[in-house]
Amino acid sequence: MSDFLSWAVPGVRALRPYQPGKPMEELEREYGIRESIKLASNENPNGPSPRALHALQTELGRIGLYPDGNGFRLKAKLAERCAVPAAALTLGNGSSEVLEFAVRAFVSVGDEVIVAQHAFAIYPILVQAAGGRCIEVPARDWGHDLVAMRAAVGERTRLIFIANPNNPTGTWLPAAELEAFIASLPQRVMVVVDEAYFEYASDPALGAAEYPNSLEWVARYPNLIVTRTFSKVYGLAGLRVGYAVSHPEVADLMNRIRPPFNVNSLALAAAEAALDDEAHLRASLAMNAEGMQYLGEIFSSLGLPYIPSIGNFVAVEVGDEAAAVYDALLHEGVIVRPVANYGMAHHLRVTVGSPAENQRFVAALKKVLGRA
Numbered sequence: 001m002s003d004f005l006s007w008a009v010p011g012v013r014a015l016r017p018y019q020p021g022k023p024m025e026e027l028e029r030e031y032g033i034r035e036s037i038k039l040a041s042n043e044n045p046n047g048p049s050p051r052a053l054h055a056l057q058t059e060l061g062r063i064g065l066y067p068d069g070n071g072f073r074l075k076a077k078l079a080e081r082c083a084v085p086a087a088a089l090t091l092g093n094g095s096s097e098v099l100e101f102a103v104r105a106f107v108s109v110g111d112e113v114i115v116a117q118h119a120f121a122i123y124p125i126l127v128q129a130a131g132g133r134c135i136e137v138p139a140r141d142w143g144h145d146l147v148a149m150r151a152a153v154g155e156r157t158r159l160i161f162i163a164n165p166n167n168p169t170g171t172w173l174p175a176a177e178l179e180a181f182i183a184s185l186p187q188r189v190m191v192v193v194d195e196a197y198f199e200y201a202s203d204p205a206l207g208a209a210e211y212p213n214s215l216e217w218v219a220r221y222p223n224l225i226v227t228r229t230f231s232k233v234y235g236l237a238g239l240r241v242g243y244a245v246s247h248p249e250v251a252d253l254m255n256r257i258r259p260p261f262n263v264n265s266l267a268l269a270a271a272e273a274a275l276d277d278e279a280h281l282r283a284s285l286a287m288n289a290e291g292m293q294y295l296g297e298i299f300s301s302l303g304l305p306y307i308p309s310i311g312n313f314v315a316v317e318v319g320d321e322a323a324a325v326y327d328a329l330l331h332e333g334v335i336v337r338p339v340a341n342y343g344m345a346h347h348l349r350v351t352v353g354s355p356a357e358n359q360r361f362v363a364a365l366k367k368v369l370g371r372a
């Protein structure tokens with residue numbers, strides 16, 4: 001008899017896989033619906049830059065060859081943009097992969113990792129898989145309570161995850177508060193600042209004047225790892241490419257774990273080209289700021305509380321029937337994200353879409369809530 005469960009490493013036995021947003025194809029297959037919209041995974045409704053698409057076409061002719069395993073050209077461009085040495089960079093198959101490198105490089109069995117309540121669900125999965133212990137610190141006003149997180153640091157704490165802004169809440173930490181927290185930590189405690197939504201969050205139109213550029217701190221705090229991605233505003237989620245900026249010695253450790261050729265040649269080429277399209281970036285940010293304002297106004301007019309967000313998504317409170325609202329929206333062909341697994345059973349998370357998608361979502365929401 002086989003008993004795979006007992007043969008699995010202890011951290012893996014109790015793992016529950018990450019639940020991604022429902023794919024449109026799946027909804028259409030299961031519900032017999034056509035032309036659904038997905039506002040469930042914080043993808044850019046504008047898609048990728050035409051420059052990225054063009055670069056992909058050129059690169060297609062070369063996919064018989066292995067990619068550049070060191071991502072030299074993308075790293076050179078990122079180093080210039082981020083004003084850091086190329087040796088500070090680690091490329092990942094999505095930034096989730098660099099989050100995993102950080103855990104695998106620093107967390108041994110029995111070590112502790114601190115996360116905030118309602119924080120991104122991938123952190124505890126990575127920690128548990130490595131045999132680490134996740135300490136979840138209760139949130140304050142839906143966001144990270146840095147005082148409580150600092151107080152949770154103990155002898156066995158090796159790493160702290162901070163999502164800024166956090167997903168799914170959209171909450172953020174101002175520069176002074178976050179830097180003081182990082183400065184207060186013992187050097188042996190690594191802190192990962194996950195900036196998947198950096199570009200949205202630093203858009204002045206969303207109004208977070210004190211949102212930091214934590215890359216400026218990397219030279220000062222060798223225990224700081226900042227992660228960013230091409231999956232969100234750059235519209236390249238399907239290609240999987242993200243990166244970390246850290247002290248070069250930390251980058252060296254993470255690169256030792258990195259599987260060879262973890263970022264494919266199409267992703268490298270598209271990411272590099274995407275960085276050059278300022279106009280596409282600005283248009284995407286403008287569409288997001290406008291959509292965010294529109295959704296906020298609608299939620300207010302419907303009397304639905306929401307958590308102010310500086311990302312491209314917003315968590316709205318629809319009451320104790322949130323699961324039923326989610327399901328009813330699916331029947332209207334609108335996919336949003338249930339967040340009960342984040343301890344937010346009364347909320348749904350909605351990605352800010354194109355104007356047409358937002359209107360379609362609002363019409364469906366009103367219908368479902370009987371407010372049409």
Ligand SMILES: *Cc1c(COP(=O)(O)O)cnc(C)c1O
Binds near residue numbers: 163167194228229241
């Ligand atoms: C989307 C997201 C990521 C990154 O996803 P990748 O596609 O793996 O780059 C990381 N952190 C948070 C908080 C996110 O929401």
